[in-house]
Amino acid sequence: xxxxxxxxxHVNPExxxxxxxxxxxxxxxxxxxxxxxxxxxxxxxxGSARRSKTRNQTVVDKIWIFFSSVKVGVWLIVLTxxxxxxxxxxxxxxxxxQNVEAADHYRDEYGLFGQIYYQLGFHNLYSSWWYxxxxxxxxxxLVICSIDRVVPLYRALxxxxxxxxxxxxxxxxxxxxxxxxxxxxxxxxxxxxKKKRYRISEENGHILAEKGRFSRWxxxxxxxxxxxxxxxxxxxxxxxxxIEDYVWVREGxxxxxxxxxxxxxIKNNDFIMDVYDENDERYAExxxxxxxxxxxxxxxxxxxxxxxxxxIPGQDPELTKVNEGEIRVNEPLxxxxxxxxxxxxxxxxxxSMSFKLHLSDDENESPIGEFTFDMNNPKKEYDLGNxxxxxxxxxxxxxxxxxxxxxxxxxxxxxxxxxxxxxxxDIEDYEVNFLTIGANLNPHNNxxxxxxxxxxxxxxxxxLTVKRDHTLPFFAVGAIIFMIGVVQGMYWYHRRVWxxxxxxxxxxxxxxxxxWYGLKKDIESSLEGTDFNIPDDQQELK
Amino acid sequence: MDYxxxxxxxxxxxxxxxxxxxxxxxxxxxxxNKEHKQTKAGTVGIxxxxxxxxxxxxxxxxxxxxxxxxxxxxxxEYMTFFGMMLVFAFIILYFIYKVDLxxxxxxxxxxxxxxxxxxxxxxxxxxVPSLKSHWLYIHVTTVxxxxxxxxxxxxxxxxxxIRQVDQTVRSKKTFWLEFIMYSILSVIAFVAVSTTFGAMxxxxxxxxxxxxxxxxYSMPAIAAPNDGVMLTEDKMSPLFKAPGWMNxxxxxxxxxxxxxxxxxxxxxxxxxxxxxxxxxxxxxxPRVKKSNPELLDExxxxxxxxxxxxxxxxxxxxxxxxxxxxxxxxxxxxxxxxWALITWFFYAAFLHLRLSRGWHGxxxxxxxxxxxxxxxxxxxVVNLVISGLHSYAS
Ligand code: HEM
Numbered sequence: 001x002x003x004x005x006x007x008x009x010h011v012n013p014e015x016x017x018x019x020x021x022x023x024x025x026x027x028x029x030x031x032x033x034x035x036x037x038x039x040x041x042x043x044x045x046x047g048s049a050r051r052s053k054t055r056n057q058t059v060v061d062k063i064w065i066f067f068s069s070v071k072v073g074v075w076l077i078v079l080t081x082x083x084x085x086x087x088x089x090x091x092x093x094x095x096x097x098q099n100v101e102a103a104d105h106y107r108d109e110y111g112l113f114g115q116i117y118y119q120l121g122f123h124n125l126y127s128s129w130w131y132x133x134x135x136x137x138x139x140x141x142l143v144i145c146s147i148d149r150v151v152p153l154y155r156a157l158x159x160x161x162x163x164x165x166x167x168x169x170x171x172x173x174x175x176x177x178x179x180x181x182x183x184x185x186x187x188x189x190x191x192x193x194k195k196k197r198y199r200i201s202e203e204n205g206h207i208l209a210e211k212g213r214f215s216r217w218x219x220x221x222x223x224x225x226x227x228x229x230x231x232x233x234x235x236x237x238x239x240x241x242x243i244e245d246y247v248w249v250r251e252g253x254x255x256x257x258x259x260x261x262x263x264x265x266i267k268n269n270d271f272i273m274d275v276y277d278e279n280d281e282r283y284a285e286x287x288x289x290x291x292x293x294x295x296x297x298x299x300x301x302x303x304x305x306x307x308x309x310x311x312i313p314g315q316d317p318e319l320t321k322v323n324e325g326e327i328r329v330n331e332p333l334x335x336x337x338x339x340x341x342x343x344x345x346x347x348x349x350x351x352s353m354s355f356k357l358h359l360s361d362d363e364n365e366s367p368i369g370e371f372t373f374d375m376n377n378p379k380k381e382y383d384l385g386n387x388x389x390x391x392x393x394x395x396x397x398x399x400x401x402x403x404x405x406x407x408x409x410x411x412x413x414x415x416x417x418x419x420x421x422x423x424x425x426d427i428e429d430y431e432v433n434f435l436t437i438g439a440n441l442n443p444h445n446n447x448x449x450x451x452x453x454x455x456x457x458x459x460x461x462x463x464l465t466v467k468r469d470h471t472l473p474f475f476a477v478g479a480i481i482f483m484i485g486v487v488q489g490m491y492w493y494h495r496r497v498w499x500x501x502x503x504x505x506x507x508x509x510x511x512x513x514x515x516w517y518g519l520k521k522d523i524e525s526s527l528e529g530t531d532f533n534i535p536d537d538q539q540e541l542k
Numbered sequence: 543m544d545y546x547x548x549x550x551x552x553x554x555x556x557x558x559x560x561x562x563x564x565x566x567x568x569x570x571x572x573x574x575n576k577e578h579k580q581t582k583a584g585t586v587g588i589x590x591x592x593x594x595x596x597x598x599x600x601x602x603x604x605x606x607x608x609x610x611x612x613x614x615x616x617x618x619e620y621m622t623f624f625g626m627m628l629v630f631a632f633i634i635l636y637f638i639y640k641v642d643l644x645x646x647x648x649x650x651x652x653x654x655x656x657x658x659x660x661x662x663x664x665x666x667x668x669x670v671p672s673l674k675s676h677w678l679y680i681h682v683t684t685v686x687x688x689x690x691x692x693x694x695x696x697x698x699x700x701x702x703x704i705r706q707v708d709q710t711v712r713s714k715k716t717f718w719l720e721f722i723m724y725s726i727l728s729v730i731a732f733v734a735v736s737t738t739f740g741a742m743x744x745x746x747x748x749x750x751x752x753x754x755x756x757x758x759y760s761m762p763a764i765a766a767p768n769d770g771v772m773l774t775e776d777k778m779s780p781l782f783k784a785p786g787w788m789n790x791x792x793x794x795x796x797x798x799x800x801x802x803x804x805x806x807x808x809x810x811x812x813x814x815x816x817x818x819x820x821x822x823x824x825x826x827x828p829r830v831k832k833s834n835p836e837l838l839d840e841x842x843x844x845x846x847x848x849x850x851x852x853x854x855x856x857x858x859x860x861x862x863x864x865x866x867x868x869x870x871x872x873x874x875x876x877x878x879x880x881w882a883l884i885t886w887f888f889y890a891a892f893l894h895l896r897l898s899r900g901w902h903g904x905x906x907x908x909x910x911x912x913x914x915x916x917x918x919x920x921x922x923v924v925n926l927v928i929s930g931l932h933s934y935a936s
Contacts, residue, residue: 044898070898074891081887088877088924095876126875276668282609286667294668329671330867341870465870475872479859486854490847514847514897517639517840537836 004029010159013152015054018047020159023168040539041171043511046160048152067141068148076141080134087125090117139230142223150220157216162201162208162498164509169500172509173516174523176535181506185530186499192526193497207499216513218489225482232474245466250349250376251459254305254319257338258466262307264335265319269301271345271460298342300327300462304335327464337468344463350375350413354455355435357384357422360447370454375413387425390451394419399436406434412461422449495519497526508535545608546666552601553622553656559594560629560653563587567645571829584642591633591645598626609666612679616667617925620682621659624921627683627690628652631845635694639841643833648697654726657733661740677864684856685882689917691849692889698841699910701830705838706904709824719823722911724811731806732799735761747773748794757795764801767794796926839903842910843896850889857882881920888916 002014010021017029018041025041032053033042041047052068055061066072096105102123106114121128169175190207194200198209235241245258249268257264274297278287287294305319327333332341352374356367369384375397382390396408399417406417417436426448433451434441440450493515500507508527512519516537524534569583602623605613613619632648635641700722707715739761746759748770757767766772766780784794811822818825861882862872873879892909895901901909 070894074894074899077887077891077894081884081891084880084884084887087875088880091877092875094874126880282666283668285665286663289663289665290667295670296668296674298671330675332867332870339870343870467870472866472872475862479862483851483855483859486851490851515840515844517837517844 008161008163008165013049013155015049016047017042017049018156018168019165020046020048020156021161022163022165023047023160024165025167025171039171040173041168043172045149045153046156048149048156050148050152052148064144064148067137067144070145073138073141073145076134076138080131080138083125083131083134086122087131090114090123092125093123096123135230135233139227142226146220146223150217153216157213160208162203163206164208164498164500166500166502166507169498169507169509172498172511173537173539174508174510174519174535175538176508176533177505178508178531178533179505181531185532186501186506188530189499189526189532193522196522196526198495198497205501209497209499210495212492212494215489215492216494218485218487218492220485221488222482222485225478225480225485228478228481229475230478232471232478235471235474241470243466243468246343246463247466248346248461248463249300249302250351250461257304257335257340259468260338262317264322264338265305265307266340266464267303267305268462269303271462272297272299272301273345273347273460274299298329298345300342300464301325302327302333302340304333327462337470339467339469341465341467342462343465346412346414346461346463348414348458349461350416351457351459353416353453353457355390355451356454357388357390357449357451360450365450365452367454368449373418375416389423391421391423391430392418393421393432420451422447422451424449490514493518495522497523506532508532510535545604549601549604549608550664552597552604556594556598556601557653557656559590559597560649560656563590563594564646564649564653566590567642567649570642571646571832581642584640584645587642587645588633588636591629591636591649595626595629595633598622598629602626605666611669611674612683614679614682614686615669615673616662618659618662618664620686621662621921622656623683624686624689625652625656625659627686628655628693629690630687631690631694631849632697634691634848635841635845638844639837641698641833641837641841643701643830644694644697644841647701648694651693651697651726654729654733658729661733661736672868675864675867677860677867681856681860681864684852684860686856688849688851688853688856689885689921691845691852692917693914695842695845695849695910696914698838698845699907701833702835702838702842702907703904703911704823704826705830705833706835706907707823709821709827716821716823718908720821723822724807727810727814728803728807731810732803735802735806736799744777745774746777749773750794757792759795759798761799761802763798765794765798770794835903839906842906846889846892846910846913850893853889854886858886877924878920881916881924885913885916885920888913 004012004014004016004019004026006012006019006022006024006026008019008022008024010019012020012026015029015032016026017033018025023041025047033044033047050068052065056065090106090110093102096102103115103118106118106123108114110117117123125131186207190200190209193209196211198211201208201210243259247255247258247266249255249266251268251271254265254267256262257266273295275293276283276287276296278284278293283294302325303321304323306322307317308320309318323333323335325333327340327342329342332339334340352372354370354372356365356370358365358367369386369388371382371384371390373379373382373392373395378392378395380392382392384390394406396406396417397411397413397415398409399406399415400409401407406419415437417434420433420435421430422433423430431447431449433447435451435453437453437456440452493512495510495512495518497508497510500509508523510519510523520537527534564587566583566587570581570587602613605619614623628648629652632644632652636644703715703719707713707719709716744760744762746763748757748759748763748767750757750767750770756773757770762778763772763780764782766783768784770783772779780798784797814822861879865874865879866872892901892906892913895909896906
């Protein structure tokens with residue numbers, strides 16, 4: 001390595017721009033930070049030697065140089081920003097209706113533009129490989145960029161001496177000279193700076209007052225926080241850290257909680273949906289305007305059971321209750337590392353329907369036989385006794401007519417319809433009953449017997465998201481570190497004031513990484529009433 | 543008097559007080575004093591601002607009592623709160639830098655924002671279950687505080703640009719400066735038009751055949767909904783229909799409001815040009831010449847450094863905590879979330895450009911302007927047009 005020995009005696013690593021100890025500009029390296037002789041010094045990173053500025057032989061060096069450039073970093077951020085905007089032009093796939101083909105939806109709703117959007121994969125933009133690549137590059141850039149700077153910066157700030165080279169002092173942004181300064185004035189300034197919590201160090205009458213150096217580490221701390229967040233995002237793809245599932249539980253039903261290795265069961269005792277009272281004066285106007293009821297609460301009263309001992313296949317496991325409580329929106333219920341969130345619901349699903357068979361022309365409809373159709377346990381045939389039986393030819397849980405043909409929209413019993421064949425001793429072949437709530441269509445209109453509904457049993461179904469998320473603590477730690485770093489770097493400032501005695505004058509120079517206004521005020525109030533001239537700002541904008 | 547009316551009175555009072563404060567800040571321009579020296583008019587201005595702010599806190603508290611939840615849950619409440627945070631941010635930065643001019647530029651923005659808020663339905667609305675969370679209040683209040691502080695950088699940046707951009711020749715820069723003025727005027731026009739027709743109880747109904755809903759316009763229809771039939775008679779009939787790709791019943795109404803704002807803005811802008819006989823920003827330039835560009839640049843940056851952490855905390859961190867509780871995922875790429883991320887990326891880019899690439903002065907000021915545009919886009923367009931789960935506007 002080509003080390004550089006400064007006239008002050010300090011040995012600097014290759015590529016150093018300003019001597020780590022005395023700040024003297026190292027002649028042959030001034031081009032690195034674009035310093036010109038006459039101008040102010042570029043104080044960024046203290047003129048320390050960065051790897052990215054000194055080595056450029058191997059492929060690794062080239063990659064290092066690429067990612068350590070802030071220009072590249074900003075480009076990556078801007079590209080990600082633009083990509084993110086594109087993703088909000090049309091809804092992402094996860095926000096479009098579930099029951100249609102994505103391709104059709106984008107074409108039908110948004111025409112040609114939608115079609116192109118879909119073709120380019122923008123409907124799933126945030127999980128596309130190139131978006132993830134952009135984010136990953138930001139991560140890589142963050143790491144390399146930070147390492148490239150933090151080590152040399154640390155060295156430079158650690159080795160700095162109170163006695164600085166006069167070239168360094170003269171080329172600071174805040175700089176002033178005063179002739180014939182009394183020692184008492186210097187002492188007063190120093191003690192005032194001390195009061196302002198500057199740390200004072202001295203070397204042969206040369207004084208350095210420094211404060212807030214730790215704020216220089218802010219950016220690096222916050223970048224570490226960001227890295228942790230990105231790592232957490234990667235961990236999310238591993239099932240040990242993150243699992244998501246869904247379970248529908250009917251009222252009264254006990255169901256296995258998925259992803260628990262068959263260990264946990266949930267019982268839904270009751271599902272409640274509350275709405276705001278439209279007679280309540282407070283919200284009356286808003287509710288009226290809204291036109292429909294506004295829900296105020298969704299809640300599942302749940303019990304959680306754990307399997308006791310080993311389960312024997314084919315035998316119902318023995319359960320013990322381990323938790324009980326309400327699951328509400330914003331208030332999940334947690335068992336061990338699994339959390340259950342109120343996510344969805346279905347009101348008034350049919351649980352069972354009861355029917356009777358009677359003579360079509362019987363006004364009293366006195367039953368010949370009765371049966372109950374259980375939606376959870378539908379049978380193909382019901383024997384009504386006395387030789388009468390009903391065969392379920394077809395069952396439509398969520399009935400609708402498609403071009404004159406009955407069909408079902410889903411397998412959930414929201415609007416059941418049936419085609420029953422009635423057999424009996426006095427029926428020749430069989431009679432067809434087409435039945436749904438409020439209607440019994442008799443295709444031939446000449447039935448001798450008729451089936452009528454005598455009762456329905458309905459219940460609510462709750463939809464719960466089941467989550468195991470061990471990445472949350474990582475995100476939390478990352479976020480906290482990020483915040484600490486940002487605040488550290490932005491609410492504190494690194495300020496330095498140098499008092500530099502010459503033969504018959506005293507020079508004062510000062511530097512801060514941000515908030516020059518505050519630094520100037522510090523200096524003005526410290527110099528007030530002394531012989532010192534207030535230093536000039538050598539870089540006023542026109 | 544019930545709490546609701548007390549709270550609207552407080553709000554109205556602060557609206558008026560802010561306007562009076564603007565007048566006093568305007569007087570500071572005429573003061574022959576050197577910069578930095580505090581002027582009497584400036585002192586009155588800031589005292590009034592603080593009184594107005596306290597009155598607005600009065601609005602906030604009484605409305606909270608009346609509605610049983612923090613009043614940050616619909617467009618009216620949210621925009622009002624943003625206006626209030628803008629004033630608060632201004633007060634903080636005023637006490638750091640004592641720049642009177644800032645009041646002259648920030649307070650009007652705040653007044654326009656509050657005026658704009660008042661166009662939205664003001665009745666107290668109940669919260670749907672997902673909004674019932676303390677994290678919602680914490681999230682929303684912190685975000686708007688952050689955005690308020692960031693918006694101060696826009697104020698400082700704008701003054702900087704008005705002062706520095708060469709007005710002797712027409713250039714891209716003068717065009718965009720005028721464009722900023724025109725945008726602000728359009729919002730004012732929108733508020734004026736809505737308030738006027740609102741006071742007249744103007745309404746026209748359209749039947750939208752595709753969705754079988756009726757849309758009510760509360761200002762004369764220039765653009766009818768695409769696919770809409772006018773039900774109301776003896777009112778001005780629309781000049782044209784919204785284009786086909788703007789489907790949905792409300793799209794036509796929104797387009798109509800937009801046209802009104804743009805036309806109204808044009809009228810106001812034209813009037814001002816006639817009065818000044820030059821570009822508005824050219825007319826303003828001599829009035830801000832006294833300010834110190836160095837200091838303005840510093841304020842622009844300082845506002846970002848103060849606002850960025852607050853925004854991150856509110857807009858990303860608290861937002862994720864709330865989303866985690868309400869929707870069981872802390873991040874879902876919902877448009878509102880994405881736009882918070884975009885805002886954050888933007889200001890991160892701003893900081894890096896400034897710190898490491900030396901984007902000071904004019905470049906930095908333009909960035910501050912763009913940043914504010916992004917914030918307003920997020921508040922207005924994303925809520926009203928793109929709106930996802932967080933949608934305040936039903
Ligand atoms: C979204 C991603 C990023 C965020 C939120 C972020 C955040 C920050 C913040 C808040 C600062 C402090 C700025 C100031 O004090 O004014 C900073 C400084 C810095 N960042 Fe980043 N950063 C990000 C990405 C990057 C990337 C990709 C790079 C690499 C090229 C990078 C390189 C730097 C450097 C070199 C500094 C300045 C350190 C100094 O001059 O002392 N950052 N960053």
